[in-house]
Amino acid sequence: MDENLAADLAELPALLDAVRESATDLLTGIETRPVARAPKEVGPAALPEHGIGLGRALALFRERWEPQFSGSAGPRYFGFVTGGATPASVAGDWLTGVLDQNAMSGEDSAAIELEHQTVGWIGGLFGLEQHTGAFVSGATMSNFVGLAIAREWLGEQLGISVAQAGIGALGPVHVLSGTPHSSIVKSLSMLGIGRDSMRLVPTMPGREAVDVDRLAEALAALDGRPAIVVANAGTVNTVDFDDLRAIAALRQRYPFWLHVDGAFGAFAALAPEYAELVDGLGEADSVCVDLHKWFNVPYDAAVQYTRHRDLQLRVFLNSAAYLTPPTGTPDFGHLVPENSRRLRALAAWFSLTAYGRDGHRDIVQRNISGANSLAERLVATGLLRLVAPVRLNVVCFTLTDQPTTERVHALVDAIAESGETFVTPTVYEGVPAIRAAFSNWRTTDTDVDRAAEAIAAAALALG
């Protein structure tokens, strides 16, 4: 055995203690660490020929790399939609690496049973009891898998299997959506359906939610040709929701596959006063739910759900002489793009077991109230205004005076430099704007105050 490997094995308990101490430093220091960093170049390093062992590798990482990493796991990082990681989910994630299960098939381990249980629990949070699901690496892959099954369904309507015959056998594909996430369009590219197949349906005035009457017209114009409709439950800019019930009801008149991208918006289901926003989610043929955002497990994790596992199996079937052909419940290797895969479910299992539906509801409700109070504070300065109402957990705002791209970007940069909070720029209805997205379990009222003060101070300095 290599001498570094042998030494690490001999010292394993002490080394793991050192790793634990580093983690404790990081997690207890996250409140005081600058929220964001403009990364400095760390500089080149030669490929290690001999290695230095874990202890010194840890010291080197802490000195050279860690100070350049962002505090995105902390309570005042409001960029993109970046969840934190609950204590139990961090523990689950550590143990995932420790146990190093291959959650592809279930011949030698109960690991995939744990995944099934967790997929079922999470489905229960969202009313997806009729769906089956699997863990994937993020909402992009969840959307990709949902649309891959949709593609197979389109083929079935025409009496062909796209999995066998290829996308060329399908002819033009019609995908309709109001305000699709970029990952939907990316998935169309990856699936050979093509980005140009996306037909944007008009939204309601001043909204990002699709106009259902216009959607019905677009479907009617297809003259009975089957289509894919992507409904959105929580758009990134203004967290707007399509009317899922009304869209699902259109299937009585027109043949289409209903995919719902509920990456983070689906979590409205956890808060009784917001749950009606996702009423009808269970009607979807496929559903995307992200977990590394509002469920607060570490990257990377999401679940994809469908009511059509038979079609999913056709798409992702992985047959080889040494693999058991699927009977009953197929192995995950036959249901998702990956074959070998980590047991992503374990972090989510830990978090649900430790905190339950109540604990996760608390995260959602506190984040929603944090977003509302930040919005009030920002508007009260007179320097900033909302470009859309706060519908859930995102505040979308801009400068009251001359919201040019230049000034808005200067404001975003100045906020980041404060080290107090981090927000990201966007454009909404042609207006350069800023998003502050709440999705971290640690965020308290004090954090909201600190963020509001830092943003207000930067806006004031901008003049």
Ligand SMILES: *Cc1c(COP(=O)(O)O)cnc(C)c1O
């Ligand atoms: C974040 C997001 C995605 C993509 O998620 P990843 O986890 O980054 O792949 C898709 N749809 C919506 C609505 C999102 O917010």
